[in-house]
Amino acid sequence: MLTVTFFAILALALAFYLVGRSRAVSVVGGEVHQLHSRPNFHGTLAMMLSAICGILALLVIGTAWGAYIERSLLADIMAAQPDLTPIEAELVLSDAHALASGGIASRSDALRIAMAEQVTSKGALHQWGTIAVSLGLTVLAGLWAIAKIAPEWRARNRSETIVRRVLMLTAIIAVLTTVGIVMSLIFETINFFDNIDWQIHKFLFGTTWSPLSGVQAGKLDPDKVGAIPLFAGTLMITVIAMLVAVPIGLLSAIYLSDFASARVRAWAKPMLELLAGIPTVVYGFFAAITLAPFIRNSGEAIGLTIASESALAAGIVMGIMIIPFISSLSDDVINAVPQSLRDGSYGLGATKGETIRQVVLPAALPGIVSAVLLGVSRAVGETMIVVMAAGQGANLTANPLEAVTTVTVQIVMLITGDTEASTAAGPAFTLGFTLFCVTLLMNIAAQRVVHKYRELYD
Amino acid sequence: MSKNIKISAKNVDVFYGDTHAIKGVDVEIEDKSVTAFIGPSGCGKSTFLRCINRMNDTIDICRVTGDILLEGEDIYAKSIDPVQLRARVGMVFQKPNPFPKSIYDNVAYGPTIHGLAKNKAELDEIVEQSLRRAAIWDEVKDRLHQPGTGLSGGQQQRLCIGRAIATAPEVLLMDEPCSALDPIATAQVEELIDELRASYTVVIVTHSMQQAARVSQKTAFFHLGNVVEYGDTDKIFTNPEDSRTESYITGRIG
Ligand SMILES: Nc1ncnc2c1ncn2[C@@H]1O[C@H](COP(=O)(O)OP(=O)(O)OP(=O)(O)O)[C@@H](O)[C@H]1O
Ligand SMILES: [Mg+2]
Numbered sequence: 001m002l003t004v005t006f007f008a009i010l011a012l013a014l015a016f017y018l019v020g021r022s023r024a025v026s027v028v029g030g031e032v033h034q035l036h037s038r039p040n041f042h043g044t045l046a047m048m049l050s051a052i053c054g055i056l057a058l059l060v061i062g063t064a065w066g067a068y069i070e071r072s073l074l075a076d077i078m079a080a081q082p083d084l085t086p087i088e089a090e091l092v093l094s095d096a097h098a099l100a101s102g103g104i105a106s107r108s109d110a111l112r113i114a115m116a117e118q119v120t121s122k123g124a125l126h127q128w129g130t131i132a133v134s135l136g137l138t139v140l141a142g143l144w145a146i147a148k149i150a151p152e153w154r155a156r157n158r159s160e161t162i163v164r165r166v167l168m169l170t171a172i173i174a175v176l177t178t179v180g181i182v183m184s185l186i187f188e189t190i191n192f193f194d195n196i197d198w199q200i201h202k203f204l205f206g207t208t209w210s211p212l213s214g215v216q217a218g219k220l221d222p223d224k225v226g227a228i229p230l231f232a233g234t235l236m237i238t239v240i241a242m243l244v245a246v247p248i249g250l251l252s253a254i255y256l257s258d259f260a261s262a263r264v265r266a267w268a269k270p271m272l273e274l275l276a277g278i279p280t281v282v283y284g285f286f287a288a289i290t291l292a293p294f295i296r297n298s299g300e301a302i303g304l305t306i307a308s309e310s311a312l313a314a315g316i317v318m319g320i321m322i323i324p325f326i327s328s329l330s331d332d333v334i335n336a337v338p339q340s341l342r343d344g345s346y347g348l349g350a351t352k353g354e355t356i357r358q359v360v361l362p363a364a365l366p367g368i369v370s371a372v373l374l375g376v377s378r379a380v381g382e383t384m385i386v387v388m389a390a391g392q393g394a395n396l397t398a399n400p401l402e403a404v405t406t407v408t409v410q411i412v413m414l415i416t417g418d419t420e421a422s423t424a425a426g427p428a429f430t431l432g433f434t435l436f437c438v439t440l441l442m443n444i445a446a447q448r449v450v451h452k453y454r455e456l457y458d
Numbered sequence: 459m460s461k462n463i464k465i466s467a468k469n470v471d472v473f474y475g476d477t478h479a480i481k482g483v484d485v486e487i488e489d490k491s492v493t494a495f496i497g498p499s500g501c502g503k504s505t506f507l508r509c510i511n512r513m514n515d516t517i518d519i520c521r522v523t524g525d526i527l528l529e530g531e532d533i534y535a536k537s538i539d540p541v542q543l544r545a546r547v548g549m550v551f552q553k554p555n556p557f558p559k560s561i562y563d564n565v566a567y568g569p570t571i572h573g574l575a576k577n578k579a580e581l582d583e584i585v586e587q588s589l590r591r592a593a594i595w596d597e598v599k600d601r602l603h604q605p606g607t608g609l610s611g612g613q614q615q616r617l618c619i620g621r622a623i624a625t626a627p628e629v630l631l632m633d634e635p636c637s638a639l640d641p642i643a644t645a646q647v648e649e650l651i652d653e654l655r656a657s658y659t660v661v662i663v664t665h666s667m668q669q670a671a672r673v674s675q676k677t678a679f680f681h682l683g684n685v686v687e688y689g690d691t692d693k694i695f696t697n698p699e700d701s702r703t704e705s706y707i708t709g710r711i712g
Binding site: 338 | 511513516518541542543544545546548549551553555556557558559567568571572618621622625627
């Protein structure tokens with residue numbers, strides 16, 4: 001019903017657009033140039049005003065009134081049976097809702113049936129009231145805008161102001177969401193630190209990670225929340241991945257942009273970009289099922305013992321996943337280096353190699369650095385591949401042939417495990433927050449580098 | 459006054475895809491002299507100039523036919539390495555294109571890759587000499603290690619001239635080297651060209667009749683991809699044979 005109202009408001013707004021536009025024309029008897037704003041701005045203003053008023057009314061009245069009804073019904077229930085606990089009262093109310101809509105309730109006693117009647121009557125009033133008020137406001141706002149139409153009426157400026165406000169609102173929503181997420185991370189992190197008695201150093205520098213094994217009465221054991229093994233695992237896998245991805249990605253970008261013929265480029269580049277479209281879960285089982293056994297078997301052949309889940313397998317596959325990001329972005333920036341620079345170098349008798357190494361790559365460096373950074377942040381945040389191929393045990397080792405675990409894997413384990421959410425959330429959020437800080441710092445540092453470089457050569 | 463022929467082009471045609479940009483051009487460029495190419499915009503001066511050091515190789519759609527001989531050797535022959543050719547035949551481009559490196563490194567680039575300097579002191583010397591000859595030393599001597607891209611357009615152009623002469627080519631191709639320069643810098647560059655003539659062969663494209671008349675010994679007038687007239691500069695400017703040449707230099711076509 002409310003959806004129908006929403007579309008009715010839109011239809012009304014559209015009608016006001018048409019009316020406003022033709023009214024603007026008729027106000028000046030067809031001499032459109034006498035208007036301050038062109039007719040469609042008058043129409044647009046009427047449309048926007050009516051739509052905004054109607055939709056706001058729908059949202060505000062719909063939710064506020066609804067919440068008010070729920071509250072008063074709860075109060076009624078508590079008044080009728082004062083011995084009910086709040087949760088039982090809510091159960092009665094939800095049963096009443098179910099009965100009112102003809103659904104199945106847990107019980108149907110006199111109170112519930114009485115409440116169901118209340119729900120029905122108040123609900124109907126609420127519904128029709130909301131519809132009437134919001135449609136009424138739509139019409140009023142539209143009529144007001146149309147009544148205002150006059151040659152000097154600055155409809156264009158007003159509608160531009162409205163558009164600007166709406167754009168600002170969306171930007172604010174985006175920023176506030178981010179802030180909200182960060183705030184909740186911080187909040188949970190503080191909770192967690194409180195839980196381990198503010199022994200933050202034990203989290204940051206401890207080497208034993210087994211948070212859920214030390215839980216006593218909801219309290220974590222500070223000696224078992226050392227995050228070092230996780231960050232070490234993340235670091236190792238990221239390094240392996242970048243060792244695979246950066247050389248291959250960069251060299252293939254150089255090949256594509258400066259050596260490949262147009263025909264090779266035409267199919268090689270889409271092929272590379274296709275790699276970027278493969279879901280990471282596919283890479284994950286490729287790593288776990290194909291590459292890891294292969295590495296183990298070839299290790300055995302030369303007398304090495306390699307765990308069936310190893311940092312090496314996960315890192316290599318993650319590197320393969322990152323290749324297209326680096327190669328595609330680097331190819332774009334290398335291509336953006338003007339041909340005139342290459343010509344200048346060739347004109348001095350430089351070879352292709354010298355030109356690329358000494359002119360093209362330095363000119364493209366800021367872009368290449370950001371491509372690599374993007375790759376690093378993908379690697380740090382990647383979860384699926386490591387869940388499947390790197391192992392779960394928090395194992396502090398420098399040997400890439402052993403199983404390691406990463407920050408993201410541990411977050412997954414904590415959240416999907418069957419420990420109570422309130423206990424598991426603390427370490428998970430804290431890991432998330434720390435990871436966020438690390439990537440943020442890394443990004444800032446890289447921005448600095450790029451900026452310094454830009455200053456030198458722009 | 460008979461001079462050696464440094465570059466000899468015979469029946470050269472250039473195509474950009476289907477565009478026929480140069481049509482059967484024959485030109486003989488004398489050693490240790492300045493040759494000017496003049497002609498209206500789009501007539502193919504730059505295109506022909508780029509043929510002489512095979513810069514057109516870098517354009518996929520460009521096709522060159524005919525013979526261009528440098529000291530009797532066909533530069534389009536299989537045995538010729540375009541990289542070596544371009545070290546002998548340097549080029550200053552129509553648009554200044556300094557590398558995103560320091561001023562010093564811009565000039566040192568050519569000498570370094572060709573191993574012209576045995577040590578840092580020699581390299582410093584080459585850089586200074588080249589910048590002096592390009593009439594920009596005084597302006598940049600205190601900021602040699604700042605980026606070349608931070609110079610003004612005219613300074614960039616002189617930097618590019620300095621960069622080209624630092625490589626010590628035998629032939630220097632200059633595509634409108636003074637188009638972004640003020641009269642003082644123009645006079646300095648013209649002086650440089652005059653001085654270069656003693657040891658190098660210079661080919662210059664210019665839109666300024668006065669400049670062509672001042673600096674060159676020979677002038678070629680290009681029109682719609684053809685060389686309409688080629689001969690001694692004095693003769694072209696005082697007594698042209700072709701009516702189109704006359705119209706152009708007196709300003710009636712352009
Ligand atoms: N890279 C290219 N691709 C296709 N056509 C080109 C290219 N470069 C030049 N041309 C064409 O070749 C013709 C000659 O161009 P060119 O640059 O040699 O003229 P120009 O005489 O140097 O002119 P200007 O005095 O304006 O520099 C023009 O018609 C131009 O459109
Ligand atoms: Mg040109």
